[in-house]
Amino acid sequence: MKILTFAASSSSKSINKTLATYAASLVKSADVEVLDINDYEMPLFSEDKEAILGQPKEAKAFYQKITQADALIISFAEHNGSYTAAYKNLFDWTSRINQKLFQNKPMVLLATSPGPGGAATVLNAAVTSAPYFNGDVKASLSIPSFYDNFDVAKNTFSSQELLTILTEAVSSLSK
Template structure:
């Protein structure tokens, strides 16, 4: 099984990238961790699309998704919603293919240093993913991230959260 994992943010210090990278290692599969910065494109507008077409980077990411057997995405929350970086990539891909997740089983995660745990963006992602041909197998929000994750060693320190995350990730292999 090939798992494509990424954080839905362009932050170089992303706790969501730390989380999804850690989570991907919890199951025995072939993992590719993407950096959304490698898919930076102009801000979507219909004028830009009409003038220049769809950027090759949008097509490249769509192909990466297609070549994976499953996806794990960890969402950063900006003002209660998706990051601008993720939304832009999402908008570009959905312009040429509404079924952008290509019927892949998915785990959706979110982390926040605050008590809310990025639950708003996670709820939005869980609700919208099926409309874009994604099969949400499980989701998990981790609040107070720095209290529960050792950034230096790249691992969860809270055993109960670790066990829940292992269960969430194993849902990708349960068929």
């Protein structure tokens, strides 16, 4: 199984990238590819820009990565209760190639934040909208207070309960 994982964040210190990468590592038999959405940066989407540029090579490359994967693990950062601008722009451009951009791939959707909300608002938006873009959400999980529940130095959860829930979530990809 080939798992494509990434954080829906452009931060070089993204805790969501840490979470997504860690979650993918729990699927022992998988070949994991970790993407950085900064590698797919494009001008802000608009119909006017699309008329001039067509479909940017970065959007086509991102879509191809999804095509080549058997499953997806995405962890969402939350900016003012919504998607980060970087992810939303990548999503908007790529969905113009194919509105069903997730291609019926099984998905685990995650979110975390340093605070107690755990980016639950954006995670809810992602889980709710994924089926409209042909995403097969197998599980979702919000991790509150990331630094209280994940030991960054040891790269592991300090909360056994959350580790168990995350392990069950990612195991749903191979069912």
